[in-house]
Amino acid sequence: xxxDATLDRRALARRLGQLADASVADVLALAPATPATVPRxxxxxxxxxxxxxxxxxxxxxxxxxxxxxxxxxxxxxPLTGGAILxxxxxxxxxxxxxxxxxxxxxxxxxxxxxxxxxxxxxEALAAAGFEELLLETVGVGQAEHAVRSQxxxxxxxxxxxxxxxxxxxKAGTMELADIYVVNxxxxxxxxxxxxxxxxxxxxxxxxxxxxxxxxxxxxxDGDSISALSAAIDAHQAWLDEHAxxxxxxxxxxxxxxxxxLERRLGEVLDALSADTLEQPLDMxxxxxxxxxxxxxxxx
Amino acid sequence: xxTPTTSNAAAGNGAAPLRxxxxxxxxxxxxxxxxxxxxxxxxxxxxxxxxxxxxLRKSPQQIARVAIDEGVDAVGxxxxxxxxxxxxxxxxxxLRAENADDIALFVGGTVPAEDHAxxxxxxxxxxxxxxxxxxxxxxxxxxALA
Numbered sequence: 001x002x003x004d005a006t007l008d009r010r011a012l013a014r015r016l017g018q019l020a021d022a023s024v025a026d027v028l029a030l031a032p033a034t035p036a037t038v039p040r041x042x043x044x045x046x047x048x049x050x051x052x053x054x055x056x057x058x059x060x061x062x063x064x065x066x067x068x069x070x071x072x073x074x075x076x077x078p079l080t081g082g083a084i085l086x087x088x089x090x091x092x093x094x095x096x097x098x099x100x101x102x103x104x105x106x107x108x109x110x111x112x113x114x115x116x117x118x119x120x121x122x123e124a125l126a127a128a129g130f131e132e133l134l135l136e137t138v139g140v141g142q143a144e145h146a147v148r149s150q151x152x153x154x155x156x157x158x159x160x161x162x163x164x165x166x167x168x169x170k171a172g173t174m175e176l177a178d179i180y181v182v183n184x185x186x187x188x189x190x191x192x193x194x195x196x197x198x199x200x201x202x203x204x205x206x207x208x209x210x211x212x213x214x215x216x217x218x219x220x221d222g223d224s225i226s227a228l229s230a231a232i233d234a235h236q237a238w239l240d241e242h243a244x245x246x247x248x249x250x251x252x253x254x255x256x257x258x259x260x261l262e263r264r265l266g267e268v269l270d271a272l273s274a275d276t277l278e279q280p281l282d283m284x285x286x287x288x289x290x291x292x293x294x295x296x297x298x299x
Numbered sequence: 300x301x302t303p304t305t306s307n308a309a310a311g312n313g314a315a316p317l318r319x320x321x322x323x324x325x326x327x328x329x330x331x332x333x334x335x336x337x338x339x340x341x342x343x344x345x346x347x348x349x350x351x352x353x354x355l356r357k358s359p360q361q362i363a364r365v366a367i368d369e370g371v372d373a374v375g376x377x378x379x380x381x382x383x384x385x386x387x388x389x390x391x392x393x394l395r396a397e398n399a400d401d402i403a404l405f406v407g408g409t410v411p412a413e414d415h416a417x418x419x420x421x422x423x424x425x426x427x428x429x430x431x432x433x434x435x436x437x438x439x440x441x442x443a444l445a
Contacts, residue, residue, distance in 0.1 A: 010399060013370030021319065080315040082344035085351045085369075101368055106349045 007067075009101065012128050016103055019120045024264045025294050027120055036126040037249070039236055040133045042147045043181075045157030047138055050183045052086070054157060054217060055136040056102075057225045058232075062132060063099040069130030071122065073115050073137045076106040083107075101130070116263065119256035122150060148176050149255040152248065153235045155179040155228070158197070160189035178212055178235045181228060185216035210238055268292055315347025316441035321371040325353045325362045327386045328378060335429060336377035339407060342433040343375075346441065359386060363393035366402055372444055373403040373424075383410050384417055391421050403443060407436070 022030060043055045052072065059070050076083040085104035108116040115121070118135075125133050137147050148154055156177035180201075182194045194214045201212060213231050217224040239245075268291045276287045324340045326333050333355050340350045351369050353362065366374050374394075378386055387406060394400045406418055407427040415426050424443050427436045 009364075009367050010397065013368055017321070017370040076349070077344065080345055080347040081318050082315065082347045083349045084340060084344050085349060086354075104349075104351050104369060 007101070007128065012101065012124075013103070015124055015128075016121055019117050019124055020105065020108075020115070022117055022120070024260055024267065027117060027260060028294070031120065032123065032127065035123040038126045038131055038133060040122065040135065040151040040153070041232055042135045042137070042151030042154045043157060044137050044147050044154065045181075045183075046162065049157045049159040049162065050219065051136055051138070051157050053219045054181070054183055054225075054228075055134060057219050058229060059100055059102070059134050060097060061225055061229050062134075063097050066099070066131040067129065068100045068132050068134055069125035069128065070100065070102045070134040070136070071105050071118070071125070072102065073105045073107055073118070073135070075138060076108050081106075081108065101125070101128075116259075119150060119252070119259065145176065146255060149251045152239055153178050153232050155181050155232070157181045157183050158193060159184045160187045160193045178210060179228070179231050180212055180214045182214060182216045183218070185218045185224065186220065190216055209242060210235065264292060264294070316437060317343055317444070318347030320348045320373070320444050321351065321369060322348045322440075323351045323353065323362070323366050323369060323371045323374045324377065325357055325365070325374060326355050326377050327357055327359055327362055327390065328380045328382050329356060330378070330380035331355055332379055333377065335379070335408065336375075339375065339377065339433070339436065342437055343440070346437045359389035359393045362390055363397060363399065366394065367397055367399050371402060373405060373440065375405045375407060378406060378408040378410070381409070383408065384414060384421075387418055387421050387423060405440065405443075 019027075019030065043051055043058070045051050055070070055072065059068050062068055072085070074083055074085045083106035085106060103121070105115045105118070105121065122133055122135065133151075135147060135151055154177050156179070158180065160182065180194075180197050182190050182197070184190065194216055197214050201214075213234075215224070215228045215231050217228050219225070265288075268288055271291065272284075272288060276284055279287070322343055324336050324343070326336050336352070340352050343350045351365065351371065353365060357365075362374065362376070374390070376383075376387065376390060380386075383406060387404070391400065391404065394402060394404075400422065403424045404422060405425045405427065406423050408429070410418065410426050410428060418426055425439055427439070
């Protein structure tokens, strides 16, 4: 593996900062022709279920064997653009692990729980020589659909007592996850929640042949983190044998393109004059389409 | 550096003087009071900054590592324990060892006036004590990082 033990953390940090701030035009200019692909694991779930601590423990465990690049996405304020990125609070050991690089990312303009330029940030980590990428995102609405396309193995984190099986069903996430995690397993109702998920899963025809396991975890129980890690390994092995890799990469590329187009649309809409918006709808539409090509507005 | 794009036209730069800045708020040493650090972190967020908050009792090595990995523009150390001279010197040393002493360093907390010169000599760009209005702290940081 290229770059072993010689990771220039400062250079990588600068590159990620540059990418996070890149305009649509800059992203197009900076994108590598053939992105490196390494296994990607996603952890998602509602706020407060303990994703950050769990992701940190998992990353430390897996960093014993792989060089891990991790992105943790927290929401930005839509009003000021500011954000509190608090994923580092709970784990002192994260900062001492040489095999682990964690970057906190603010979701910026993006409203689906991911971040502007997230696909590019993940690719930059892969290019930096990490052997495995870990993505932690807060689950809000459609976020899981977006994160689904960016990772190979998606773990949905739930906790007892939050009524979130039904919420997750409503949001459609129960069909998306490869692994269900019942976190805070020391709380009452954990076994019941796990049983409930298993029942729902059993009634559902597995659309791709993978039977998603339910793993109970607690950050106070190291064995449970190992069990989650083993479930991830099992899914990755299954993917190597069975999965439609080309289809997965196509879905990933499609979402990446969608993000860029949406951002470009946002730029165009912000620049439309009030006069234009008083015109008939078909003329508004034509004006917006005419403004889309980048060479008209890029610096 | 390009401005982060947003479709929310209401967010002007006037309301968000720290927009686009990444700032680490860290608590080195052994004192266990982080209300001040949290209040400052929120004020910086409200001024548009992306604030990375570490929580209590971080070592200077941990703080420097996080500052580097997160690619921050500035580090704010909240110190109430009285050990500000030692802790600041250690953080400066750790950053320098990683060629990262260009990251701006600020200190907040209980720092007696007679120690300000010593901290400035270590490279601290600003010292803010609890009697200063938050708006002044935000304005000073905005000017220092502009």
